[in-house]
Amino acid sequence: MDLRVSLTQIELECMLVDDDAEPKALPFPLLEKITDGFSDKLEIGRGGFAVVYKAMLDNGIIAVKRMSNTYMYEKEFHREVECLMKVKHKNLVRFLGYCADTQGNMGSYNGKMVMADVQQRLLCFEYLPKGSLDDYITDSFGEFEWRK
Numbered sequence: 001m002d003l004r005v006s007l008t009q010i011e012l013e014c015m016l017v018d019d020d021a022e023p024k025a026l027p028f029p030l031l032e033k034i035t036d037g038f039s040d041k042l043e044i045g046r047g048g049f050a051v052v053y054k055a056m057l058d059n060g061i062i063a064v065k066r067m068s069n070t071y072m073y074e075k076e077f078h079r080e081v082e083c084l085m086k087v088k089h090k091n092l093v094r095f096l097g098y099c100a101d102t103q104g105n106m107g108s109y110n111g112k113m114v115m116a117d118v119q120q121r122l123l124c125f126e127y128l129p130k131g132s133l134d135d136y137i138t139d140s141f142g143e144f145e146w147r148k
């Protein structure tokens with residue numbers, strides 16, 4: 001079993017072209033780098049609990065989903081990673097890996113210096129370039145005639 005907890009950009013690029021590669025733990029600084037510091041310019045969408053960014057690799061693009069309110073949804077995040085690690089299907093977006101970093105940051109709180117944990121929780125997927133399915137079934141792409 002591979003016990004390393006992080007991998008490099010080159011290893012991530014190799015994973016992208018190897019369909020058999022298993023999802024991996026990804027280091028936060030790598031995800032920060034390939035999203036240009038989670039740049040607004042690379043934002044591709046937002047869900048209820050996360051912002052999704054395009055991330056540029058030398059051999060392709062991936063989608064990085066950065067969760068907000070990480071403390072509130074810690075259990076859900078664990079469950080989601082656990083499920084995503086188990087599923088693999090041609091009709092499902094490929095899960096590439098996750099990041100669950102916590103770093104202690106010293107700062108002032110009520111006049112005292114305290115150490116606060118800053119959590120980062122992210123999920124990485126293959127990038128789907130054609131937008132949301134929702135757009136195809138609801139707007140100008142043409143409405144379907146639903147059978148009753």
Ligand SMILES: Nc1ncnc2c1ncn2[C@@H]1O[C@H](COP(=O)(O)OP(=O)(O)OP(=O)(O)O)[C@@H](O)[C@H]1O
Pocket residue numbers: 044045046047048049050051052063065093125126127128129131132
């Ligand atoms: N792998 C991806 N490739 C390309 N775009 C993506 C990808 N994943 C998400 N997006 C874009 O980001 C938007 C938000 O994604 P997210 O998964 O957070 O949304 P959601 O499923 O609508 O939200 P929630 O998780 O709250 O139900 C999507 O509507 C889509 O436009």
